[in-house]
Amino acid sequence: MRLTGRFGRFGGCYVPEILVPALEQLEAAFLDAQEDAAFATELNDLLANYAGRPTPLTRCRNLPGNIYLKREDLLHGGAHKTNQVLGQGLLAKRMGKTRLIAETGAGQHGVATAIVGALLGFETVIYMGAEDVERQKLNVFRMELMGARVVPVTSGDQTLKDAINEALRDWAASFETTHYLLGTAAGPHPFPTMVREFQRIIGREARAQIQEQLGQLPDAVVACVGGGSNAIGLFADFIDDPVRLVGVEAAGKGLDGEEHGATLLRGTPGILHGAETYILQDGDGQIADTWSVSAGLDYPAVGPEHAHLKDSGRAEYVGATDAEALAAFKLLAEKEGIICAFESAHALSHALKLAEAEPDSAILVGLSGRGDKDVAQAQALLA
């Protein structure tokens, strides 16, 4: 490896030996592409003319305080995921791979991978927990419509983490022809670094846009954290600024119980899915079950750079419960006419608390995705 793949003590490359050459090949392709103007040109063209970048920065007219929304919900595919699947898709082509595999929880990353599979001409296989396949039939159909094959995962708890396990198992046998298009800034090196770089555009645009609209930097930047790709993408260009960085985890049914996904708030260091990071686990190191109303935050580990940002104190991490997120989801729809993803509603929920405490603060919120996928569930929950 050319980079250490470490963020402080966190990160690393904890995979079976057989996968190390594939990750070395990926790191080399990524670093070479970063130096290649033609790669940047092609990626930027796709981001602008296919995916619809730049996305707007919207100042909320009717919510209290001074809240700005970075509108990744308006990106093609409906979430920030599209940014990095385009990047990884081009890298996979560069490496001569012909097949993509990916994991998905509720289906957003699966849909994003199916998009790039169709666009760039890959055979695409999506691993998805069998229960999620049943619950998210529309997303399964979307993926299939774009030519992907969806494989229901029946091992373990049949959730996102089991879908990742199954994708890793596939990749251990298929890496010569197949790129594992991991969906977040977690996993073994080089994924956390690579995904951050492909998502960095969120914060880069937002930083310029808010300076143009407001004439200054925001006081706080707030994003939800599951695996952590949208948060790290939003934070990356603000790291050296005198700006509060706040990550919002899923507090689920409450941080006092066990039904949440608050890895940084309630987890302990461990090694899962290739990286040393914070993990929800028992004293033996068995991985805990997690819960969140939002499938995208329902994950027992977190990207290793967030673990480092927490321990170094550069970023702060808080929780929003299912009920708080749902209230923010409803409020944004009523006041601003925007239906956001449940994940994004966690970030907004905390931004509203900050706005109440400090009405003059300018708060930048990562609105990571749109809420179409969640409306049926919202209808049931709000009834």
Add this chain to the structure above:
Amino acid sequence: MSRYAAIFERLNRDGAFGAFLMLGDPDLETSARLLDEVIAAGADMIEVGIPFSDPVADGPVIQAAAQRALAAGVRVGDCLDLIRALRRRNNDVSIGILTYANIVFARSGFIRDSAEAGADSLLIADVPALEAEPFTREMQQAGIEPVLIAAPNTPDATLRRIASLSKAYTYCVSRAGITGTHAAGQFDAGLVERLAAVGAPPPVFGFGISTPDHVNAALATGAKGVICGSAIVDRVSHGGSAKELVGLLKSATFNDKAGTTRGRND
């Protein structure tokens, strides 16, 4: 001399036969009985899994075994007790632990406790040579031998690192992919030669060992032994006898070509 070294020396030109079982599968009593059964059937080396909730290097058979053990409430401490009791019953067989990084990392004192329980070696399936050094250092301090994995696609530079960091044997994977009996391996004599050239610990093939032909093909490369896992676990999970399978596979480790060794083992 370590138990592994003694076993390889004793067997001379025959191959060592390693039997893998998941500790606590399906419960602690059965697990202890199965350990004795595979030793009685001829296993030279016992490899034991300590169940982990998310075993990414394992196929459906071993995954299910880990799930059964965890569902039965088996804890890491119970597994170490099984090892300790086995060591009291048998001082000759080597006991190697196969598990995952988070078990070793998150359960404080795991390496020390494993050594004290009487395990001879520890292989961590998701710790490649690149990340192994902090673990192997602690193992050496505790007196348990590190085992690392070599694959056909592992470059020579990594094999040199494996040679410098590991001890008991080198776990050679015969093919890409995960554990399981469905795909037979391609036993790569080139890998065995490359390991010898860098002075790595004796090569032992795992993955895809379920028939006497596999054992013969693996040992024909010059490997010092084989480990059979999924086939045994699959057999016992369906109520079958490990004894017959282990006996069959063990008999394939005798070096008939030399013409003399079989009698010694009969």
